[in-house]
Amino acid sequence: MKIVDVCAFYTPHGGGVKTYVERKLAAGPELGHEIAIIAPGAEDGVEPWGDGARIVTLKAPHFPLDTNYFYFNDVSMLHAAITAEQPDILEASSPWRSPSQTARWPGQAPRVLIMHSDPLSAYAYRWFGRILAQPTIDRHFEWFWRHLRRLDQAYDSVICANTDLANRLIEGGLTKVVTNPMGVESGIFSPTLRDEGLRARLLARCALGPEATLLLGVGRHAPEKRWTMVIDAVMAASYDRPVGLVLLGDGRERKRIIRHAKGNPHIHFLKPLSNRGELAALLASADALIHGCEAETFGMVAAEARASGLPLIVPDRGGVADQARNPGSLLYTANSSASAAQAIRSFIDSGREKARALTVADAPHVRTMDQHFRDLFDHYEVLRDQARAKIAQAG
Secondary structure, three states: OEEEEEOOOOOOOOOHHHHHHHHHHHHHHHOOOEEEEEEEEOOOEEEEOOOOEEEEEEEOOEOOOOOOOEOOOOHHHHHHHHHHHOOOEEEEOOOOOHHHHHHOOOOOOOEEEEOOOOHHHHHHHHHHOOOOOHHHHHHHOHHHHHHHHHHHHHOOEEEEOOHHHHHHHHHOOOOOEEEOOOOEOOOOOOHHHOOHHHHHHHHHHOOOOOOOEEEEEEOOOOHHHOHHHHHHHHHHHOOOOOEEEEEEOOOOOHHHHHHHOOOOOOEEEEOOOOOHHHHHHHHHHOOEEEOOOOOOOOOHHHHHHHHOOOOEEEEOOOHHHHHOOOOOOEEEOOOOHHHHHHHHHHHHHOOHHHHHHHHHHHHHHOOEHHHHHHHHHHHHHHHHHHHHHHHHHHO
């Protein structure tokens, strides 16, 4: 099959979508399929990714809220690029404007919408959740639900990577939702990479000794990641327990998040790691991963932590929640620093070594990204065959 992914949120600067896209570029040819990613970028170009895969960039303006990204602004150019690729399956990877543009492409290939983001959780529920119940927010954002239902009608499948989002879409009236959980890159993450020396050095950077608990947070410094809430939870839990927090990431909110920590010596900030092996060692060497975002679609870092034998302390909604429904990990009430602080205390008091033993035993069973792509491409073959049968009947 020739699979063309119109990916509005791809950026070479990092993030979960980048990891996903680049593994797809490798997995497709390995499984006998050709992959082309069409993404907005600074310039027109084609970047080969070995035999049978490439990234095609179309020159586009910067996205105003985050200049690491661009957005498609020329529908005719986008349609021409799709036509040139002659897809058997056409994907769109954003619930915003680009899937509407992609749906209007005049070709006959089946169309699939992949929910790379969850705008209602990331924005509407976050903005208004303190004053309004979720059903009330949904009623006020009925215009967006209508948009999603129109996309559902225009596409042959809507792929979700977590059950929370899938269930909400079905409750909102979408009829073609398919849940296909994400996974981790094979051969990178492992509990065997644990380095007690690295753990001790990180705790020393948090002005703590090796007897303390080392929590690790990984992700962009953006409002929806709720790092300020995580910091509040850690500081509350550390009043009577030695707890260090290392936050790995960067983004437009970095200065505000650092200010929120108020110079607390037990909180240490690290820039992102481009080397996946270094990230794997860091994950294996902490005591738990703590996460604040209930709007994750993939929960990729949580899956990577699980594969590293690292217990999770995460909110009870979104993609990370799916990863935490296993022994050794804890869920807390989303967007509640008090609940998160209590989860940290419970993790420490119940014995972090006991929790780690449970997650280490679970690590070999973590789903891989290759399993995700095998299931995805099998689904695409069914859609392709169904489309061909309809064309044959019509002819």
